Amino acid sequence: MKTKASVLYEYKQPLVIEELDLDGPKQGEVLVEIKAAGLCHTDLSIMHGVYTVPPTPCVIGHEGAGIVREVGPGVEKFKVGDHVVGIWVPSCGQCYYCQRNQPYLCVQRDLTRAGTMLDGTTRLTKDGKPIYNMTGLGTFKQFTVVAQQSLLRIEDSIPFEVAALTGCGVITGVGAVLNTADVEPGSSVAVLGIGGVGVNVIQGAVLAAATKIIAIDLLDSKLEHAAKLGATHTINASKENAQEKVMEITGGIGVDYAFDVVGGSKGSEITLGLIRRGGNAVIIAVPSIEQKAVVPLTEFVITEKKLIGCYYGSSNLNSDMQTLLDLYKMGRLKVEELISDRYSLDDINQGFDDLIAGKNMRGVVIM
Ligand SMILES: [Zn+2]
Ligand SMILES: [Zn+2]
Known part of the structure; x- marks a missing residue:
């Protein structure tokens, strides 16, 4: 054909x-x-x-x-x-x-x-x-x-466009929070990059009952969108120093979890700089093969920071897709x-x- x-x-x-x-x-x-x-x-x-x-x-x-x-x-x-x-x-x-x-x-x-x-x-x-x-x-x-x-x-009642997006950006972003990082209620979360996946990290943080959800991007339009979806703080990194601002919001400690949805060497370095001692930096954006991050190894030992990779939201694709589409039907996932x-x-x-x-x-x- x-x-x-x-x-x-x-x-x-x-x-x-x-x-x-x-x-x-x-x-x-x-x-x-x-x-x-x-x-x-x-x-x-x-x-x-x-x-x-x-x-x-x-x-x-x-x-x-x-x-x-x-x-x-x-x-x-x-x-x-x-x-x-x-x-x-x-x-x-x-x-x-x-x-x-x-x-x-x-x-x-x-x-x-x-x-x-x-x-x-x-x-x-x-x-x-x-x-x-x-x-x-x-x-x-x-x-x-x-x-x-x-x-x-999928059920016949699910709109195709909803299923299409859930199959990538939604399951990846929400899964990064619920599966890869396993964010606990009351946590602080920062998200670097509010694109198709980043907005869903915000939604995942809301579902996980994180109480500080900080969106970081270069565009005000994306930050406004993040705020509508549940971000409690927004930082325009073209106007403010993201790390300083995150420290200010968290009383000088850093966030429990930071998610890099920008990618590349810079993204992972910045993300590691946002987390507290013992915090978790999660890399979601797929880097190109040449990209490497230079990070001081003391970060991992002296301050026990963790750098974690996330692929496809570490999802059990079958059951997680069903859960997400159920949450969509309940109105809890936009x-x-x-x-x-x-x-x-x-x-x-x-x-x-x-x-x-x-x-x-x-x-x-x-x-
Ligand atoms: Zn995709
Ligand atoms: Zn297999």
Whole structure:
């Protein structure tokens, strides 16, 4: 069959909207009609060549929800018509990590990160040449074929755009607080970078009953958004010294938990500087392979600070997704409120221009 798609041929160039050939689902695979797909900073990092997986040409997009249109042989978990959300780490349920309740570290993620199906081939081609998929999903197209391990069933009443965002930014941000850091009630929390994930760290801190929630960003518009979602203090780091201000708010002690959602060497160094003795700095933003942090090792011994990595919110993807969507239905987790702009697939490059300019809080492509 054919599918309309946006294709990344060259780094730092606009995506090309065109028709591709899509083979049907093979063993254990599912054909999904994508209904909504979120624009995320990680997509931008691939467009800009910061990460070079998957190889080009590829279809990016790793947040998406839609409807099952066909199932391949051996698929028992899904049937035609099911509503599903994509997860960007397939979880096989069998490997060392899946068996230990760490499905986000599943060994199969190495295969999908390389841009292919689990059997190492692609279902997507243009003039007979392979087109790769980001994280086994490639959601910026109308139809996609994915491994059944990369999908979760959602209730029909959940809007597709809500499920799409929950599948990345929400589960990562909230999970960083509830799973990775395990923030206790009454804690103080600082969040560096109020983007698509950072706002959900704020929401996670509210759910964890943190009592000081400090949002740090360079843009007032993002800080206002953070305050609406529950931040108790905001710091515009272009106008104020974030570390001094955090010390002032915490009576000179530092926060119990700081989350780096900016990334890079600077982000982790700043985050370590915000926490108290014995505090936890959590790195969520995915750095490029070259980025290194230079930190005094005494920080880890003399003051017993902890630097923790967080991937996919350390989530049990299946049960945590259900919990988050239940919290959304209860009104305790805002998801629609995170969406500022909706784009058609034809306008996807505009969406990324807006993301770069900091204009959209969260953009979604509606198919
Ligand atoms: Zn994302
Ligand atoms: Zn596994």
